[in-house]
Amino acid sequence: MNLLQQILPLVKKPARYAGGEWNVVHKDWENTEIKVAFAFPDVYEVGMSHLGLQILYNIVNSRPDALMERAFAPWPDMADKMRENSLPLFALESQRPVRDFDIVAFTLQYEMSFSNILYMLDLAGIPLLSGQRDAEVPLIIAGGPCAFNPEPMADFIDIFVIGEGEEVVNELLDVVSAGRRKMLARKEILLNAAMVPGIYVPSLYQVFYREDGTFLKIRPLRENVPEKVTKRVVKDFDRAPFPIKPVVPNTEAVHDRMMIEVLRGCTRGCRFCQAGIIYRPVREKKPETVLRQTAELVNNTGYDEISLTSLSTSDYSPVLEVIRAIADKHAQQGINVSLPSLRADHFSVGLAKEVQRVRRSSLTFAPEAGTQRLRDVINKGVTENDLMEAAGAAFKEGWQAVKLYFMIGLPTENDEDLDGIAQLAKDVLALGRKNGVPRGRLKVTVSVSSFVPKAHTVFQWEPQAPVEYLKRKQDELSKKIRDRGLTLNYHNADLSLIEAAFARGDRRLGAVLINAYQLGCRFDAWSEYFKNKLWLEAFRQAGLEPGWYACRSYKYDDPLPWDHIDPGVSKQYLVLEHKRAMAGILTGDCRTGSCTGCGVCPALEIEPFYAGSEQ
Amino acid sequence: MPRYRVMYAKEGPARYISHLDLIRAFERAARRAGLPLAFTQGFNPHPKLSFAAPLAVGTAGEAEFADLELSGNISAGVVAKSLSGVMPEGLRVIEIRLVPDSAPALMATVDLAGYTARAVLAMSLDKEMVEKAIAEFLARPEILVERRSKSGEKRIFDIKPGIITMSAQINDDIIVLDAELKTGSSGNIRFEELLGAFSENFCIPLRGNFVLCRRALYTAGRNRQDMLW
Numbered sequence: 001m002n003l004l005q006q007i008l009p010l011v012k013k014p015a016r017y018a019g020g021e022w023n024v025v026h027k028d029w030e031n032t033e034i035k036v037a038f039a040f041p042d043v044y045e046v047g048m049s050h051l052g053l054q055i056l057y058n059i060v061n062s063r064p065d066a067l068m069e070r071a072f073a074p075w076p077d078m079a080d081k082m083r084e085n086s087l088p089l090f091a092l093e094s095q096r097p098v099r100d101f102d103i104v105a106f107t108l109q110y111e112m113s114f115s116n117i118l119y120m121l122d123l124a125g126i127p128l129l130s131g132q133r134d135a136e137v138p139l140i141i142a143g144g145p146c147a148f149n150p151e152p153m154a155d156f157i158d159i160f161v162i163g164e165g166e167e168v169v170n171e172l173l174d175v176v177s178a179g180r181r182k183m184l185a186r187k188e189i190l191l192n193a194a195m196v197p198g199i200y201v202p203s204l205y206q207v208f209y210r211e212d213g214t215f216l217k218i219r220p221l222r223e224n225v226p227e228k229v230t231k232r233v234v235k236d237f238d239r240a241p242f243p244i245k246p247v248v249p250n251t252e253a254v255h256d257r258m259m260i261e262v263l264r265g266c267t268r269g270c271r272f273c274q275a276g277i278i279y280r281p282v283r284e285k286k287p288e289t290v291l292r293q294t295a296e297l298v299n300n301t302g303y304d305e306i307s308l309t310s311l312s313t314s315d316y317s318p319v320l321e322v323i324r325a326i327a328d329k330h331a332q333q334g335i336n337v338s339l340p341s342l343r344a345d346h347f348s349v350g351l352a353k354e355v356q357r358v359r360r361s362s363l364t365f366a367p368e369a370g371t372q373r374l375r376d377v378i379n380k381g382v383t384e385n386d387l388m389e390a391a392g393a394a395f396k397e398g399w400q401a402v403k404l405y406f407m408i409g410l411p412t413e414n415d416e417d418l419d420g421i422a423q424l425a426k427d428v429l430a431l432g433r434k435n436g437v438p439r440g441r442l443k444v445t446v447s448v449s450s451f452v453p454k455a456h457t458v459f460q461w462e463p464q465a466p467v468e469y470l471k472r473k474q475d476e477l478s479k480k481i482r483d484r485g486l487t488l489n490y491h492n493a494d495l496s497l498i499e500a501a502f503a504r505g506d507r508r509l510g511a512v513l514i515n516a517y518q519l520g521c522r523f524d525a526w527s528e529y530f531k532n533k534l535w536l537e538a539f540r541q542a543g544l545e546p547g548w549y550a551c552r553s554y555k556y557d558d559p560l561p562w563d564h565i566d567p568g569v570s571k572q573y574l575v576l577e578h579k580r581a582m583a584g585i586l587t588g589d590c591r592t593g594s595c596t597g598c599g600v601c602p603a604l605e606i607e608p609f610y611a612g613s614e615q
Numbered sequence: 616m617p618r619y620r621v622m623y624a625k626e627g628p629a630r631y632i633s634h635l636d637l638i639r640a641f642e643r644a645a646r647r648a649g650l651p652l653a654f655t656q657g658f659n660p661h662p663k664l665s666f667a668a669p670l671a672v673g674t675a676g677e678a679e680f681a682d683l684e685l686s687g688n689i690s691a692g693v694v695a696k697s698l699s700g701v702m703p704e705g706l707r708v709i710e711i712r713l714v715p716d717s718a719p720a721l722m723a724t725v726d727l728a729g730y731t732a733r734a735v736l737a738m739s740l741d742k743e744m745v746e747k748a749i750a751e752f753l754a755r756p757e758i759l760v761e762r763r764s765k766s767g768e769k770r771i772f773d774i775k776p777g778i779i780t781m782s783a784q785i786n787d788d789i790i791v792l793d794a795e796l797k798t799g800s801s802g803n804i805r806f807e808e809l810l811g812a813f814s815e816n817f818c819i820p821l822r823g824n825f826v827l828c829r830r831a832l833y834t835a836g837r838n839r840q841d842m843l844w
């Protein structure tokens with residue numbers, strides 16, 4: 001009767017911690033050289049919905065000399081039980097302590113999960129600070145979108161991986177395994193890792209600040225450490241290893257279905273969007289590859305639904321053919337296709353109609369801004385006409401609920417833009433009524449988030465609107481968007497402020513994170529756990545202010561704390577795009593054939609790849 | 616459409632699979648096995664799959680029962696063989712038999728369940744003492760527990776009529792409590808309720824907690840050893 005067996009019946013959703021799922025990989029611990037624990041800084045159901053985990057799990061476990069197991073952030077009730085029983089954070093496959101592994105790999109998906117990394121390190125019994133770790137402790141590595149501004153996490157992470165992990169993870173494991181065999185010291189392994197393209201070892205760099213506290217520069221401490229770290233990108237996306245035997249959770253995940261990534265990158269060029277920059281250029285998977293992988297996924301998982309994932313699946317050139325081919329082949333097995341994130345246009349409604357033959361959930365469109373003027377500023381190439389046509393088509397096809405996503409606090413925003421949000425919502429509602437959707441059934445949900453300037457975006461120089469402004473505008477909107485059938489949701493503005501501070505933060509924020517964790521912050525991405533007072537106190541204790549980071553604007557030639565991380569897109573291009581934004585000039589998508597000169601292709605010696613729709 | 620009765624074990628990590636998730640686990644396993652599950656008609660079709668009695672999350676089951684319907688005729692042996700290879704760790708197919716259409720639903724058949732609780736004793740305990748405590752416990756005119764309805768209301772419930780047997784064994788530092796309890800539509804007692812009520816008056820010094828297992832499910836009627844075939 002082991003300890004876990006006695007604890008698990010006492011906690012909520014124990015299947016989160018039990019392992020034993022279908023397709024799980026058990027490798028021989030003693031005879032495997034390099035042991036990696038993938039640590040997802042959120043609960044099991046969220047982490048298991050993350051395709052990146054399954055991709056890396058497949059790659060590492062395919063190596064004869066390495067194994068990967070999984071660990072997730074235990075829900076607070078479980079953490080309490082673990083502490084009571086002196087049970088350290090363990091990996092699900094072998095139930096071994098995470099600190100017994102050689103490498104612990106975190107993914108940085110959103111800033112508000114940073115506190116959970118400290119929480120997991122602490123539960124694992126691993127020193128929080130990189131500088132306090134010795135040879136006995138695993139190497140702590142991290143990747144994911146937030147690694148593109150790694151500085152706020154620099155005190156805690158030994159090695160950052162910048163960009164796509166499929167290839168670099170193998171190179172990194174080779175360095176670690178070679179270092180092990182030569183019995184190199186931890187410092188030497190870190191130095192060797194820093195030579196690998198796409199690897200950033202923050203302890204090998206020094207940060208300089210000006211007297212007024214602004215960021216001055218960051219410089220390598222040793223000669224052969226690169227000044228700039230350029231992101232990694234998979235050139236042949238079609239042939240990149242893809243997990244056709246993903247672990248199938250025993251308890252319902254947030255996305256509880258097969259996932260097949262059909263394209264990577266998006267060049268629509270929304271100026272607030274970080275993913276649109278860091279995943280460039282666009283690379284599509286060939287339809288035959290998608291179909292082959294789908295067939296294997298169906299056999300290997302038993303799921304009844306497959307999601308074609310990407311940043312913007314309606315942009316996938318052969319999307320219609322692929323959807324029809326999947327239906328032809330798998331509909332009799334009861335398999336449905338689902339599409340995340342649809343564009344607000346007629347074509348997308350057609351796609352939705354194609355896949356949602358049975359279910360009539362709601363359709364989501366993201367116009368992002370309330371007026372054409374502001375949509376031009378942010379380069380959201382959607383017109384009011386597009387939206388109305390799409391919504392009209394949706395109602396005609398039988399949908400009764402529509403969700404609209406907007407942002408407030410965008411650069412140049414004025415009252416008209418906010419009125420525009422309310423007006424669009426009312427117009428869509430009226431359209432629903434006109435199309436005969438029964439009053440009791442018709443539902444238009446308006447979801448309003450707050451603009452958060454992110455590193456490496458066109459709006460990286462722009463300030464976030466002050467919290468008071470955001471709250472006032474939220475209030476005004478809730479007065480205007482009030483009608484039977486209209487629902488308004490908005491994000492917590494206090495949380496957006498902290499998120500923005502970290503999104504453009506520098507290395508000094510490490511102290512804030514430690515304070516916040518010690519004050520009790522964790523699971524901050526969960527609104528019920530986000531405690532604004534504690535965060536403000538954590539900043540105060542460190543002598544810093546979140547608004548100083550979030551609400552300041554930068555000049556084009558100001559050095560930025562993330563300048564040493566290179567996403568391939570040139571800063572010059574971002575400047576140009578920023579100027580065009582302020583002038584309200586649209587920039588086209590390079591998928592139409594004319595390169596807009598973002599620079600990623602020449603810099604990384606790569607080209608966009610479109611699968612074509614001739615099949 | 617042919618109906619198959621599956622006897623299976625739910626152990627190891629699978630003991631933490633909730634009832635709702637168990638339905639999904641069977642559905643996915645059937646799809647992996649290439650078995651054509653029969654679905655209900657209607658707007659939101661779901662597989663024709665029913666279980667004898669839900670098992671509390673965390674309690675292992677040594678001989679659980681489920682009925683599933685397929686849309687094609689396949690021999691029970693083939694169904695058993697193909698399902699066995701595709702179950703997640705801890706869900707183990709023991710036997711599958713074809714049952715006639717006329718056979719009553721499992722839920723209507725089940726009447727009793729046999730349970731075992733095991734734990735490590737924190738200090739040695741006299742077996743007679745435990746037996747005496749059980750005898751006194753069972754001799755009470757009523758054994759009241761608090762239950763909560765779905766809406767969260769509390770009410771008091773007498774579980775005594777549902778306790779068929781209860782006994783204890785002690786081997787070195789391991790204590791094992793056995794019980795047979797009413798289960799199903801004619802009355803349903805949870806094993807945790809019994810353990811809770813018992814330990815209110817008789818404190819067993821444990822190291823850790825009880826680990827629970829449902830050994831068997833029985834039909835009503837004369838032959839108590841009758842499994843649900």
Ligand code: SF4
Nearest residue numbers: 590595596598599601
């Ligand atoms: S370099 Fe040109 S073609 Fe390549 S992603 Fe940028 S804009 Fe598109």
